[in-house]
Amino acid sequence: MIEFTIILLIKTLVVFGVSMLIVAYSTWIERKVLGLVQLRHGPMRVGWHGLLQPLADGVKGFMKEEVIPDNADKPVFVIAPIISIGAALSLLVIIPFGDTVTIMGREITLYLTDLDIGILYVLAISTIGSYGCMLGGWSSGNKYGMIGALRAGAQMISYELPMALAVISVVMVCGTLSLVGIVQSQAGLWNIVKQPLAFFLFIICGLAEINRTPFDMPEAEAELACGFNVEYSSMKFALFFMAEYCHMFIFGSLVTTLFLGGWHGPLLPGPVWFFIKTFAVIFFCVWERSTFPRYRYDQVMELGWKILIPAGLLNIVLTGLWMVIFNI
Amino acid sequence: MEKKDYVMKVSGRRPEKGNYLVPLFKGLAYTLKNYFGKPITIQYPTERRKIADRWRGLHRLKVDDQGKLKCVACGLCAKICPPQAITIVPYEEEGGTRYPKEFIIDEIRCIFCGFCQQACPKDAIELTKVYDYVDYHREDFKFDIEKLKTPEKFIFTGK
Numbered sequence A: 001m002i003e004f005t006i007i008l009l010i011k012t013l014v015v016f017g018v019s020m021l022i023v024a025y026s027t028w029i030e031r032k033v034l035g036l037v038q039l040r041h042g043p044m045r046v047g048w049h050g051l052l053q054p055l056a057d058g059v060k061g062f063m064k065e066e067v068i069p070d071n072a073d074k075p076v077f078v079i080a081p082i083i084s085i086g087a088a089l090s091l092l093v094i095i096p097f098g099d100t101v102t103i104m105g106r107e108i109t110l111y112l113t114d115l116d117i118g119i120l121y122v123l124a125i126s127t128i129g130s131y132g133c134m135l136g137g138w139s140s141g142n143k144y145g146m147i148g149a150l151r152a153g154a155q156m157i158s159y160e161l162p163m164a165l166a167v168i169s170v171v172m173v174c175g176t177l178s179l180v181g182i183v184q185s186q187a188g189l190w191n192i193v194k195q196p197l198a199f200f201l202f203i204i205c206g207l208a209e210i211n212r213t214p215f216d217m218p219e220a221e222a223e224l225a226c227g228f229n230v231e232y233s234s235m236k237f238a239l240f241f242m243a244e245y246c247h248m249f250i251f252g253s254l255v256t257t258l259f260l261g262g263w264h265g266p267l268l269p270g271p272v273w274f275f276i277k278t279f280a281v282i283f284f285c286v287w288e289r290s291t292f293p294r295y296r297y298d299q300v301m302e303l304g305w306k307i308l309i310p311a312g313l314l315n316i317v318l319t320g321l322w323m324v325i326f327n328i
Numbered sequence B: 001m002e003k004k005d006y007v008m009k010v011s012g013r014r015p016e017k018g019n020y021l022v023p024l025f026k027g028l029a030y031t032l033k034n035y036f037g038k039p040i041t042i043q044y045p046t047e048r049r050k051i052a053d054r055w056r057g058l059h060r061l062k063v064d065d066q067g068k069l070k071c072v073a074c075g076l077c078a079k080i081c082p083p084q085a086i087t088i089v090p091y092e093e094e095g096g097t098r099y100p101k102e103f104i105i106d107e108i109r110c111i112f113c114g115f116c117q118q119a120c121p122k123d124a125i126e127l128t129k130v131y132d133y134v135d136y137h138r139e140d141f142k143f144d145i146e147k148l149k150t151p152e153k154f155i156f157t158g159k
Helices: A001-039 A054-063 A074-094 A117-138 A143-174 A177-183 A196-210 A236-257 A270-291 A295-327 B021-036 B077-080 B114-120 B144-149
Strands: A099-104 A104-108 B057-059 B086-092 B099-106 B123-127
Touching: A001 A054, A001 A074, A001 A104, A001 A270, A001 A295, A054 A236, A074 A117, A074 A236, A074 B099, A117 A143, A117 A236, A143 A177, A143 A196, A143 A295, A143 B114, A177 A236, A196 A270, A196 A295, A236 A270, A270 B021, A270 B086, B057 B144, B077 B086, B077 B114, B099 B144, B114 B123
Parallel strands: none
Antiparallel strands: A099 A104, B057 B123, B086 B099
């Protein structure tokens, strides 16, 4: 029992540390890729090619003055970033980084837990994360914040549905809700081949869910100044920021898990393949940000309800037919 | 009755709804090409844009072999200077040697036209390629003889 606890503790620390490192460095990736796409250099001064930039940003975040507006709802204002980062971090629990390995005669699984309802847990907790945005924007007593919060709420609700529909067809193919089981069922053929439409839907809805550009309605810089986090400063802002990039990492690992075969891959060990695929998805997130203009708000709603949800339902029907005809 | 179309057509080239998928992928290809391209910005203090040989930057008062100023304080440069940025106080020794006691160029007033260089009969003043002098006060931009002798030390290195 003690041995189990110690192993679990070490695993938790490693997962937390590695994830925080990835979160910090995805800001570096973002700035670097955006810079290169715009024919600039991006960060170059702090460390080799700006590699220490995330540390400098972190120190800056701690040093900044903390401002709580007078007409803010203080308890909610304080608790909102905590909800946001808490939900993001609790999603890290079920991500399968790799298969079981044997170290010093003990079998160690390279994931924290394997919930039977893993993907359901993801959908549930990521919705709680949007409460962070909504409460934060609502409580800050600012009109931009409030409109950002309204948009965050509407967008999250609209895009949860097609995302869940895309996930359902994956679950139908794999026959399990557990993320580890889904990865194991992809040993031969990745789900992206079996479910191309679901993959497409999941990417679009995921981008909307993590508030990235084409769908960054809640924090549209040009329209809403900064959206729901406009009144936040110092470490509270940094928490929102970390939650956003943590969601990006989780989105990358979910796409990897559900569609790109998780840790499966030739030659290299499992976790290496997992991180290669995850970083490819993160790169895609930044790449499309540098390319696509933002959707108008009504167009976002229209795309969600009139195109993505019917497409998701159609995909489920097609998957069902396919499974009946080929008797899988 | 004949049906007339009263709706003015604003633009015939506007793509219909749902017809924007191909442009999206074109955009992705374009940004990816830029990503692998070479940045056009330069890392300024360490890396510098190439400037022309005839560049007119900060002034230098030349010295001869003995380390004395070539200038004889004739005042031609001060006379020809369009914004009147040059102030010269001459000094004459008993033997007849004449040199400037004070030679002040106000680098804020100066328009870097290079007339002083052309007017000088003794080839005593020239414009160097140094262009990045920074300071905090207006008085610091009034260069005296000491500063005018070595403009190279004002090249900004980022340190």
